[in-house]
Amino acid sequence: MAIYGYARVSTIDQDLAIQEAALKTAGCTVIRAEKKSGSTKQDRKELNTLLEFMRDGDSLVVTRVDRLARSVGDLQDIVRLLKQKGVTLKATEQPIDTSSAAGKAFLDMLGVFAEFETNLRRERQMEGIAAAKSRGVYKGRKPHVDVAEICRLRSEGIGPTDIAKRLSIGRASVYRALREVASS
Incomplete structure (x- = not known):
């Protein structure tokens, strides 16, 4: 009967030391x-x-359930797998202990709130992108397809597959570029 710890942070510049010490x-x-x-x-x-x-x-x-999963679906999958293996889940900063009914209920509630928080963050991000686009600040990814080069190669009688290979791009990108030129 061993006690294993799991620590997670979202980005490489964040520190795991506090979680590891608690575990x-x-x-x-x-x-x-x-x-x-x-x-x-x-x-x-x-x-x-x-x-x-x-x-x-x-x-x-874990220190908190959001270190384990950020969606209810993933959390439930992990908890289900742990239960099948006869493994209990505990959190140091939350009253979670899947060996008790109250701990299981609290875990489910926290999972719902973790997913809600993730969805709110995604909505705020999309709102920010929409606002930036309306101000003309956000232009999206810069195109990496050279339409003029595609047209030049095509005028030399080179087919879309060969153009894609020469320019290291997808064939669909070649067709898209040719279609845009034809429609303008």
Whole structure:
């Protein structure tokens, strides 16, 4: 019966030290940490390693549930997997302990709020982008397709597939550029 810790921050310039210290204090014998977004568990190698490795009777400890998952779906998937393996989940800063009914209920509520917070952040970001676009500040990504070069190669009788290969772009980009020139 081992106690494992998992620490996560979203960006590489954030520090894991506070979470790691709290997990050591909680008695974690092994702590896995990573600097990755918590939106999905898909690309989080350290978390996935823990989830594969843990066995019946083990405990997974996090400082807060939002370190584990930022969406209700991911949180429920992780909790379901832990339950199937006989692993309990605990949080050092929240009254979460999946070995009790109250802890499970609190976990579900926090998961809902974590997803709500993520959705609010996304909405604010989209509002900011829309406002920047209306002011003419946000132009989007600069085009990397040289339309004039595509037209020149095409006028030499070179086909779209060969043009795409020569310019290291997708064939769809060639067709799109040719279509834009034809319609203007």
